[in-house]
Amino acid sequence: MIKHVQQSEVSEPVKATSVADYIVERLAAEGIDHCFGVAGDYAFPICDAVDSNAKVKWIGCANELNASYAADGYARIRGAAMLATTYGVGELSAINGVMGAKAERSLVFHVVGMPSYQHQRLHKIAHHTLGDGVFGNFVELSAGAACCHAVINPENCVVEMERVIAEARRNHQPAYIAVPSDYAQSPVVSADVKPIVSRSNEAALQKAMTIIAERINKAKSIVAFPAFTISRLGLQKEAQKAVEALGCPFVTTLMEKCLFGESHPQFAGMYAGAVSEPKTRQIVEGADLVLDLGGVNLNDITTAAYSGQLDLSRFVTVGLDDVRIGDQVIANVRLEDILSELAKLKPSSAPYKGKPQGLAPVNGRSSDKITMAALYPRYAAFLRAGDTVVLETGSSSLGVTPTILPDGVRVEAQVLWGSIGWATPAAFGVALADPNRRTILITGEGSHQLTANDIGAMGRFGANVIVFVLNNNGYLIERALEENPDWTYNDLAPWNYADLPKALGCANWYTARVTTLGELDEAMKAARASQTGAYIEIIGGKMDMPPALAFAHGQLKAMYGDAP
Ligand SMILES: Cc1ncc(C[n+]2csc(CCOP(=O)(O)OP(=O)(O)O)c2C)c(N)n1
Ligand SMILES: [Mg+2]
Numbered sequence: 310m311i312k313h314v315q316q317s318e319v320s321e322p323v324k325a326t327s328v329a330d331y332i333v334e335r336l337a338a339e340g341i342d343h344c345f346g347v348a349g350d351y352a353f354p355i356c357d358a359v360d361s362n363a364k365v366k367w368i369g370c371a372n373e374l375n376a377s378y379a380a381d382g383y384a385r386i387r388g389a390a391m392l393a394t395t396y397g398v399g400e401l402s403a404i405n406g407v408m409g410a411k412a413e414r415s416l417v418f419h420v421v422g423m424p425s426y427q428h429q430r431l432h433k434i435a436h437h438t439l440g441d442g443v444f445g446n447f448v449e450l451s452a453g454a455a456c457c458h459a460v461i462n463p464e465n466c467v468v469e470m471e472r473v474i475a476e477a478r479r480n481h482q483p484a485y486i487a488v489p490s491d492y493a494q495s496p497v498v499s500a501d502v503k504p505i506v507s508r509s510n511e512a513a514l515q516k517a518m519t520i521i522a523e524r525i526n527k528a529k530s531i532v533a534f535p536a537f538t539i540s541r542l543g544l545q546k547e548a549q550k551a552v553e554a555l556g557c558p559f560v561t562t563l564m565e566k567c568l569f570g571e572s573h574p575q576f577a578g579m580y581a582g583a584v585s586e587p588k589t590r591q592i593v594e595g596a597d598l599v600l601d602l603g604g605v606n607l608n609d610i611t612t613a614a615y616s617g618q619l620d621l622s623r624f625v626t627v628g629l630d631d632v633r634i635g636d637q638v639i640a641n642v643r644l645e646d647i648l649s650e651l652a653k654l655k656p657s658s659a660p661y662k663g664k665p666q667g668l669a670p671v672n673g674r675s676s677d678k679i680t681m682a683a684l685y686p687r688y689a690a691f692l693r694a695g696d697t698v699v700l701e702t703g704s705s706s707l708g709v710t711p712t713i714l715p716d717g718v719r720v721e722a723q724v725l726w727g728s729i730g731w732a733t734p735a736a737f738g739v740a741l742a743d744p745n746r747r748t749i750l751i752t753g754e755g756s757h758q759l760t761a762n763d764i765g766a767m768g769r770f771g772a773n774v775i776v777f778v779l780n781n782n783g784y785l786i787e788r789a790l791e792e793n794p795d796w797t798y799n800d801l802a803p804w805n806y807a808d809l810p811k812a813l814g815c816a817n818w819y820t821a822r823v824t825t826l827g828e829l830d831e832a833m834k835a836a837r838a839s840q841t842g843a844y845i846e847i848i849g850g851k852m853d854m855p856p857a858l859a860f861a862h863g864q865l866k867a868m869y870g871d872a873p
Contacts, residue, residue, distance in 0.1 A: 311743040313543030314340030314388040315478075315645070328466050329358035329493040332486065333391075335470045336418055337364040341391045343383060343741050344368060345376040349395025351437070352422030354493035356393065365391070368741065368770060371762040373399045375734040377406025378760065380417045382699065382738030385721050388543055389416040389477075390738065396423050397437035400451045407454040409726035410483050414541045414629075417483040418473075421451060425491035426462070448487055456482035462492050467500040475505035481541055481629055507630070510641035517632040517639045518650045521600075521625055524634070525654075528598035531557040532577070536603030537564040538629060538644070540719075545569065547648040548602055555600070556657025558592050560585075562611035563710040564724045566700075570716030572665045579711065582617030584860060594618050601626040603644055610724055613861075614868045666713045675827025679847055681855045683826055685712045688777075691833045692718045692749065697739050701732035701752035704785045708855030709751060719746070730759025733776075737763055740772035747775065754780040754846075755801055761809055767842055768815030774843075775836045778806050781849040789854050789862040806846040819843040 332355070333344070344359045345368045346352070359367045370376035373394045384390035392407070394400045400421045410417045424435050424444060432442030439446060452458035457476035459469035470486075477484035525531060533555055539548045549569050552559050558577035561568055569576065578589035585593070593599065594617060601624050609615060626633040627647045631640045671690050673683035685708045692698065694717025700706050706722055714720070721739060723731045736750035757778050767774050783801050788794035807822040819839040821832040829847060836843035854862065861868060 311386065311745060312340060313386065315543055326496055327354070327358065327494055328461060328463055328488060328497050329354040330362070331466055331497040332420060332461070332470065332488065333358040333362050333365055335474070336389075336391050337362065339389045339418075339474065340387055341389055341418070342366060344391040344393050345370055345380045345383070345738065346393035347373050347376060347395070347399055349399050349422065351424055351490050352393055352395040352399065354490055355420055355422050355488065358493075359393065368766070370734065370766055373402035374406050374730070375760050375763045375766075377403040377410070377417065377419075378731045378734035379738035379763070381406060381410040381413070381415045381723075381731070382721065382735030383742040384410065384415045384417050384738075385541060386697070386739055386742035389418065391418050391420065393420045393422075395437065396421060397447050400447060404451060404454050405728055406731070407451070407483050409723055409728050409731065411454055411456065412726040413723055414481045414538050415483075416477050416481050416541075418477065419451065419455060419483055419485045421485070421487045422493065423460075423487050423489045426489040427491055429489060451485045451487070454483060455485035456480040458485035458487070461486060461488045463495045464498045466497050468502055471502045471505055475507065479507045479630060481538065507643060509643045509646040513639050513641045514646050514650070517642045517647065520634055520637075520639075521632070521647070521651075524598050524625055525555070528596070530592075530596045531555065531598045531600060532592050532596040533557055533559040533600045533602060534580075534593070534605045535559060535561065535565060535568055536601065536605045537568075538603035539565070540568055542629070542644065544645055544648060547645060547652065551602065551648045551651035553660070554652045554654040554656050556660035557600075558661040558663060560589055560593055562605060562607075563706075564606055564611055564722070566710050566720040566722065567714055567718050571713050572716050574662045574665065575660060576665055577661070577663050580617070581611065582613040582615065584613040584616065584857065590617070594620075597623060599624045602648065604628045606725055608725055610727070614864070668713055668715065673826045675825060675830065677826045678824060679826055679829055679849055681708055681849065681853050684829075684847065684849070685709065685855060687826075687829065687833070688712065688751065689714055691837070694718065695746050696749050697721065697743070697746045698749045698751060699732045699736035699739055701750075701756045702727045702729050703753035703756055704781070704789070704854055704858050705751050705753055705779055707786070707857040711855075711857055729756035733757055733760040734763045736774050736776075737767050737772050740767070740774050741770065748772070750774050750776045752776070752778055753785065754778050754804070754806055755784045757806070758801060758804065762813065764809055764815060764844070765813035768810065768813065768818065773839070773841055775839075776842070776844040778844070778846050779849050780806055780846050781853065782851045785852070785854055786858060788852065789858045790865065790868075792865065794852060807844060810842065810844045815842055815844075817841050820845070822846040822848070824848040
């Protein structure tokens with residue numbers, strides 16, 4: 310079984326001689342066994358330390374942006390990931406991906422090789438710099454994409470590594486670790502430290518639980534709102550137990566798609582403001598108590614352009630490290646501890662029982678062209694327990710998320726940060742993180758164009774992803790979000806997508822380009838049976854969109870406001 314590690318697994322001090330070896334060994338002890346990255350001379354000592362380490366495998370990506378997305382995907386499954394890039398040019402290319410991991414609470418350790426201390430001390434004019442003899446220009450930029458950072462030297466290495474690991478775990482966000490290349494090769498100075506494990510303050514936990522229990526007892530109607538952070542922290546089982554002990558209905562936003570099985574009797578549907586099912590909306594907006602477990606992100610996407618009416622004074626928000634009730638904040642309380650306290654509640658004698666929806670029926674004849682009305686129910690019929698779906702921003706995301714999916718399917722999407730191109734490398738990272746599950750990538754072709762080159766890395770490292778690329782002749786979501794769908798900036802170079810795997814070195818992959826439902830059904834069967842990766846290019850209509858996007862298309866003024 311693949312383990313999602315929540316805390317350091319170090320039982321004895323890490324034995325390593327050089328600073329670079331120590332960093333790699335220490336991160337391996339966090340449950341990390343792959344390092345995504347692109348090599349570069351300043352980073353050679355780190356690359357060498359990974360390559361010569363028996364526990365961690367070097368996963369070379371086509372570029373650092375891809376590597377950062379892959380690390381994000383990996384971290385979501387395993388609890389943490391390692392990303393290694395070179396000074397300036399490498400780390401700056403990774404910033405978008407690492408910043409996305411920060412926004413979406415995914416723990417990526419970003420290790421960067423800097424020019425040597427000796428050259429820094431002499432202010433040498435060096436490559437990958439601005440030619441100004443300054444070496445601090447990029448540290449602050451990369452550190453901005455992390456929740457903590459350290460510039461490592463042989464003396465501070467052991468202590469700083471414990472500090473950044475603890476802080477990154479506490480916030481569940483990236484850490485930036487920069488190492489000058491000569492220091493990286495120097496012997497590490499040992500220090501007597503133990504991993505710092507975040508724990509709740511017992512009195513604060515009791516205080517928070519007393520208030521929460523009081524609110525629960527007083528409330529006539531409660532709804533639980535488990536957040537995306539639950540899966541980032543690997544607390545799905547603990548959260549489900551808590552919700553079952555509460556006995557109340559629970560809802561998810563599209564950031565928590567399939568967090569628990571959608572056939573769960575307490576599941577009251579997906580909450581998306583005014584576009585929720587009326588019953589779901591009533592359960593959430595009418596509840597006396599909304600138990601936000603993990604910090605639900607009520608952004609413009611999850612609330613369908615802030616269209617709901619949520620009274621935040623009815624919220625109890627359990628964050629990763631605090632509990633907020635109105636203006637009262639109780640600090641030093643861990644989410645996992647609140648969940649296990651909630652799970653101890655006496656289960657309600659009459660738990661909420663909704664009417665879970667079944668899967669939508671598959672429709673259309675085999676000779677029909679592929680419409681969105683026929684595509685999304687087919688995905689639901691294709692997916693099965695043990696699949697992890699990685700979903701790209703764009704029309705696909707708005708098509709899949711409202712579609713009920715089978716229990717045991719896991720979904721990863723980057724809803725808040727929403728950087729297109731994320732899903733292709735993220736699927737690679739997800740697949741390497743847990744080869745026991747089948748990873749399914751669902752992406753639009755426009756997004757795919759940003760990062761498709763790491764299909765090559767999937768083949769190289771045996772990541773048997775099933776890739777669905779919807780080719781609808783451009784940026785459909787953007788066409789739909791504008792009055793004029795025909796701006797040329799929403800057009801794309803017309804790639805032959807189904808030929809990409811072969812060109813990128815995946816000669817033994819199953820590939821198909823499908824235009825009818827019959828061809829799609831056949832390709833889905835073949836992809837499922839393939840022992841290698843599979844790649845299906847689906848030809849869709851230029852303006853054929855899923856209902857959620859069609860709804861937005863009719864609401865442009867409400868979404869963006871009127872022109873002055
Ligand atoms: C890095 C980045 N650049 C630009 C955007 C704006 N953007 C959002 S969706 C999208 C187009 C997606 O098109 P495609 O992947 O083909 O999906 P479709 O909607 O056509 O199915 C763009 C350009 C973004 N979200 N992220
Ligand atoms: Mg498209």
